[in-house]
Amino acid sequence: MFHRVFEQYQRARTQFVQAVAELATRPQNIETLQNAGVMALLRPLLLDVVPNIQQTAAMALGRLANYNNDLAEAVVKGDILPQLVYSLAEQNRFYKKAAAFVLRAVAKHSPQLAQAIVNCGALDTLVICLEDFDPGVKEAASWALGYIARHNAELSQAVVDAGAIPFLVLCIQEPETALRRIAASALSDVSKHSPELAQTVVDAGAIAHLAQMIFNPDAKLKRQVLSALSQIAKHSVDLAEMVVEAEIFPVVLTCLKDSDEYVKKNAATLIREIAKHTPELSQLIVNAGGVAAVIDCIGCCKGNVRLPGIMMLGYVAAHSENLAMAVILSKAIPQLAVCLSEEPEDHIKAAAAWSLGQIGRHTPEHARAVAVANVLPVLLSFYMASESAEDLQVKTKKALKNILQNCTHLPSLEPLLYDAPPNILKHVVGQFSKVLPHDPKARRLFVTSGGLKKVQEIKAEAGSLLQEYINTINNCYPEEIVRYYSPEYSEALLERVENYQPVL
Known part of the structure; x- marks a missing residue:
């Protein structure tokens, strides 16, 4: 008799968490679940004696917290995080993945929520999970660490101080593609905030391993690899030179022809971040055929995918007369003129205007090359249009002055x-x-x-x-x-x- 009662109770708990986890996959159910006080009902089930109930309860909480800031805050206010962190170190791989998912889902919404996760001691436990035998646990932990680090330099520094970077670098060397993607993304999130944080990633030996993965056929992995290298290269000449020394040219130029739009965009961003620093780095890109490759890329895509390539041409041209002439001879001006005329977004027009101004500002020969493409009336019309965004008006005015002073x-x-x-x-x-x-x-x-x-x-x-x-x-x-x-x-x-x- 007693045995049957406990069986029924266990079955009811199992059915409840499974039903909530399933309901939480559909946005239209979230508000109803929230109003029904589902967070308070799930909390004790995280410590259930049945492992499957614990895991499903954590998965349901993660799905709820993932939806919006209020639900994520409810996880924090409900004192659920300490339980998750405690169990993260003790339980099986299924629970670890579910618990790390909850931490990630909470952290993504704001720096304050990410800080709450740091404050409850989650970082040390997540770093331990990076050493787990199971690739899925490593992946879940990498994802949570990346979502914490992406908000600001202080949170990134906390991830570094917890000792995560060497383990993330080991994760990008693992055979599992999904794990390599997430670990590369986390390294990108750490690197983006400051030269010092990027240097910690470099010191852990990340660049060589990231550079090798540019050859990988997986588009999603290439996106993250190119992003991480961009976030390192953008900060200083020294960091950009380290990326170049990993022999990313000319292989990175093949990514500009990739069928994946984000691979194209991230490759152009990486080239832009290197080109902007010095004439020498820009010359290296010109010598590798990078300007022509970027122009071809701009010609075969639209919208924001074009943006980093458009700006890269401006950065190269800005350095010197010779580099600007190399941009002209690669037939950049007609392509920039097309972008200026056909792109509907003001910020892309502004970038094209800026680049044309950088090309035309050196000598009468440079200015003539821009002027004969009939872009001056177009620039003027954008400058004078009341509906143009302020940045577009500023950039077109500056471009006109740069070209006119030599034309x-x-x-x-x-x-x-x-x-x-x-x-x-x-x-x-x-x-x-x-x-x-x-x-x-x-x-x-x-x-x-x-x-x-x-x-x-x-x-x-x-x-x-x-x-x-x-x-x-x-x-x-x-x-x-x-x-x-x-x-x-x-x-x-x-x-x-x-x-x-x-x-x-």
């Missing part, structure tokens, strides 16, 4: 005479005032195209720089020609016609 290709400049606001018009007229005194052919074209007439219509303050430029242009022509094209001339002619007395 001597007058046919490209002339359309700007008709539309540019005063602060841009000053630079445009200034360039005409530089070129026209020395170029008879240009002076003739300037008259026949209507440019001289337009200049006469510009209202400039007496004594201003703009007025000086206009005077310089007017001094290139006979006085009667300038008078002929001034706005008052037609009025004066009509007045003479009206006042003229015919000789009969």
Whole structure:
């Protein structure tokens, strides 16, 4: 009789946790479960005498905590974390995986919740799990550590101080692809916050192992590997050089042709983070064929996948005249012009504008290469559009100034005479005032195209720089020609016609 009662009680507990775990997989059930006080009902089941009930209760809690901040906070406030951490060290591999899942689900929502996990002593236990024989336990622990580390430098430092990094580096050498993915992701999350944190990952020997995995056919693994190398390389010249010395070129360029969009994006990000530091590193990328490969990548994708490649071209071009010319000769400008015109997102247009400005700012030859691609009117239209985001307006204004200060290709400049606001018009007229005194052919074209007439219509303050430029242009022509094209001339002619007395 007693035996049957306990059997029924155990069966009821099992059915309850299984039902809750199943209900927790569907978003529409979460609020109802929360209102029913499910957290308080699951808590004692974490310490149940039946291992299967413990594991299922932990899995249900993890699924609930994963949904939103409130449920994750309920786990913390319900004093559930100490039980999980205690059991994490004692129980079987199934429970360890479920408990680590709960910690990860809580940690992901905010730095405060991640700190609560650190405060209850979970890090040491999670690091011990990285040494577990079972790859699934290592994976679950790596995932939780990565979710803690990703929030900020302090939490990352706590993960480092717990001794996690050497074990994560061992995990990326394991045969299981899923474990290698998560461990690489965790190393990326630690590395991203500061040069010092990235250095701890480097000192543990991570770069060589990560670099070897660029060859791996698994796209999700390659994403994480490229991300981790980017997060290391971005901080300093020394760290970027260490990544390059692991012989990632030219193999990383093959990732720009990968069928996976995130592999392409992360590969371009890695190349960008290396290129930005020094002319020498940019030259190395140029020599490896990196600029042409990035341009091809930009041409065959859309949206945010293009963004790091667009910026990489700007970083390379910014370093020197020679590197900017290498970017021009690789036919970057037509591709950047396409991005500028066809991308709907303002931040991508802004990046394309910035890169074009970096290419065009060096010499008249560089500026001409940008100007003849007919991008100046496009840049101007974005700068003047009231609906453009502030960053797009700032970047297009800067790009226009960078190009205009060198541009001597007058046919490209002339359309700007008709539309540019005063602060841009000053630079445009200034360039005409530089070129026209020395170029008879240009002076003739300037008259026949209507440019001289337009200049006469510009209202400039007496004594201003703009007025000086206009005077310089007017001094290139006979006085009667300038008078002929001034706005008052037609009025004066009509007045003479009206006042003229015919000789009969």
